[in-house]
Amino acid sequence: MGTASNVVLAVAPHIWATFGAFIGGLVVVVALVWAVGMGIGVMRREPKRPETSEQPHLPVTGAIEEISEKREPDEVHCGDDGKRILPHELHGAGTRRSQDQHRSRWAPGGSGSFGSGGPGRT
Numbered sequence: 001m002g003t004a005s006n007v008v009l010a011v012a013p014h015i016w017a018t019f020g021a022f023i024g025g026l027v028v029v030v031a032l033v034w035a036v037g038m039g040i041g042v043m044r045r046e047p048k049r050p051e052t053s054e055q056p057h058l059p060v061t062g063a064i065e066e067i068s069e070k071r072e073p074d075e076v077h078c079g080d081d082g083k084r085i086l087p088h089e090l091h092g093a094g095t096r097r098s099q100d101q102h103r104s105r106w107a108p109g110g111s112g113s114f115g116s117g118g119p120g121r122t
Contacts, residue, residue: 070103
């Protein structure tokens with residue numbers, strides 16, 4: 001055997017690996033083209049987008065104002081006979097409007113976060 005035949009035998013497995021990679025890439029490309037085509041078909045079946053005139057508008061009176069209030073937890077006490085309260089006996093919200101609506105401010109020198117290294121609020 002000559003050197004040329006050894007080179008042909010050494011290159012033969014690489015040709016199959018290259019051919020396999022090419023076929024694999026071709027399969028991926030075909031799958032992507034199919035997925036894009038399917039996505040376009042799904043988009044065509046979706047209902048039309050609303051026109052500008054169909055979009056929601058602000059009321060004539062303007063924007064609704066935001067209500068900001070201080071809330072406090074609504075304590076749950078045992079029933080009159082000392083038994084536990086069942087879920088259907090509770091009211092809707094777990095908080096109630098606080099009597100003190102004064103907004104608390106940051107204390108001077110207090111950062112308000114943990115790990116800041118400062119003394120915090122005293």
